[in-house]
Amino acid sequence: MxxxxxxxxxxxxxxxxxxxxxxxxxxxxxxxxxxxxxxxxxxxxxxxxxxxxxxxxxxxxxxxxxxxxxxxxxxxxxxxxxxxxQLPWRLQPVIGSTCLATKGVVCRTCGDVCPVAAIRFRPQLGGSALPEVEPSRCTGCGGCVAPCPARAIELRTV
Structure with a gap:
């Protein structure tokens, strides 16, 4: 409520x-x-x-x-x-504020485990590359959720 x-x-x-x-x-x-x-x-x-x-x-x-x-x-x-x-579902990962890359820590775990390479990293001047999800490639399999050391990824319905 x-x-x-x-x-x-x-x-x-x-x-x-x-x-x-x-x-x-x-x-x-x-x-x-x-x-x-x-x-x-x-x-x-x-x-x-x-x-x-x-x-x-x-x-x-x-x-x-x-x-x-x-x-x-x-x-x-x-x-x-x-x-x-028909797609099995319409889920997309949302990367939250606890993501290590947003804290300046180099981490590419989500991108490394993504079976369809839907998570790419955008270089930042003077900082760690930030993860970005390419919605057209993502299947919503959830493979990126469990391996994330910061538990920063959640799948949501789009």
Whole structure:
């Protein structure tokens, strides 16, 4: 809930929806279709799906999504539906203020682990190169989240 003070200062409380498995239906439809059986959680070879009040949620702190589709194959209710030509989700990394490069420390971990080279580094005169995400290349796999030593990367829906 937003307090009066927060409201007057323009700070609005926005409930962040949990990150659902790839190819999940829109949240409301997903919640109606999902029976909370846990099949998708058990099917994920990367172990990034966890149960949250019985529903599957992606936890990128455990690893990245390889888009293998095992979660979709295991879903008997259609809450997860892979449609040809449809993106698995619309997630992009947001690099926060705790990023070591913004503190003058040379760190390129996120760029080194990105499987599609979507994180590049912009040189700074007299400072460390700063990471920048190239949205057109990023798949939203989350591979950059767990390796970040400063825990500065979060994936958000765009």
């Amino acid at each position: 937003t307090s009066r003070r927060q409201f007057l200062r323009g700070h609005f409380s926005r409930r962040q929806l949990p990150l659902r498995p790839p190819w999940a239906l829109a949240e409301e439809s997903f919640l109606l279709a999902c029976t909370r059986c846990g099949d998708c959680v058990r099917a994920c070879p990367q172990g990034i799906l966890v149960e949250d009040a019985g529903y599957p949620r992606v936890e990128f702190g455990k690893g990245e999504c390889t888009f293998c589709g095992d979660c979709v194959t295991s879903c008997k209710t259609g809450a997860l539906r892979k449609v040809e030509g």
